[in-house]
Amino acid sequence: MDLKKMYNEHSLRENPPGNFRPDEVLIDTVGGKLVHGDSALDLSNKAVNSLYLAQEGFYVAAVAPDPELVADTASKADETGANIKVYSSDLTALPFPEGEFNIVYDDRWFDHIGYVEREKYAEEMWRVLKPGGYLILVTVQCRNARTCCDRGDPYVMFRSIFDIEEIRDVTSLYMDSRQRMFSMLMKKKTPAF
Template sequence: MDGTRGITPALGFHVLTPLYDRVVAMTTRERTFKRALLDQAGIEPGQNVLDVGCGTGTLAIAAQQQRPGVQVAGLDADPAVLAIGARKARDAGADISFDLGRSSRLPYADERFDRVLSSLFFHHLSWGDKLLTAREMHRVLRPSGELHVADWGRAGGLVSRTAFLAVQLLDGFDTTSDNVAGLLPVLFGSAGFRQVEETRRIPTAFGIVSLYRAVKSGGAPEQRSAGGTA
């Protein structure tokens, strides 16, 4: 799993990578779910934050702009999207460390980060790589650190399930079936996380984007208000 061989490019094809930001913004209610994810994460000044599968850096840049003084790293296995992200960060005046690597073998020390974020990434992975990735996220989080994920979630009915077929045709049925079956909370629990919950469901043109929160055990527990669904 080392290197970049075998990666799935943004939108499935390298030729479509330059269109990624525009397509995601138009089809997934990106501003809504990423703003909600950052609000949920409750990042504090001085914390270390990792965005796994950061793509073109939209979420990582927003995380730093929301909380000045936060140290943000973004990791992706696709050098093309990292180059776009680095350019966007320079234009935004954001100091983001963009790192090339695999989610299943994160190039970071144990217990380095206070928050790990991920958006629209897990549905690209097989169940085995999902589990490896979740375990790596758990490893690099500090005790009581939190995982916050936005990704395609359990179908809400026939309409959303039918709409999600377009995503599955593009990204593959094998990797997306876990998401649409609502299995990500099971995954996070299997990786060692506690207090795993789906906190919100956001309808989009292609299905439901679910927000998830999970906590690494250890240290003093943080007081948080309960999340709701929408």
């Protein structure tokens, strides 16, 4: 695959599913112009999502706590010349100033954060978003598991600092199997408290 040619000659959203295509939730919200802006924080650990956001005109900061995932995204950003900067960071203490991003996209990192840290995570997402910015959260849908959550858990956690504009069921391919999840589109409340 000639990634640079693919990146420069057509939108990644035109790729068939499973073939270096961005997440459908991201295509629907960003490509569908439900959210807009000039800066995005990508917490998906998928280089294709960062590249897609850059194609849509965003400056992208891609963050992952795993150095291998950071290296993969950095390599693909260098190969394509995309406007992406990568970071390895704790998601509850991000290295950005307040109000830095129009969009934060989190595809399942929330699921790996312990319940005690989730409140700090929610506050951190609120902090790095610009006024009126959007958090797009995709999370696994499972009940009664320590590392997973159901609709009620993130809804209760985020509703005091975000206006929850949409909750929908989504299905994703993960390790060659379909996985049920849901996404939440949330707009930053100002002031939060």
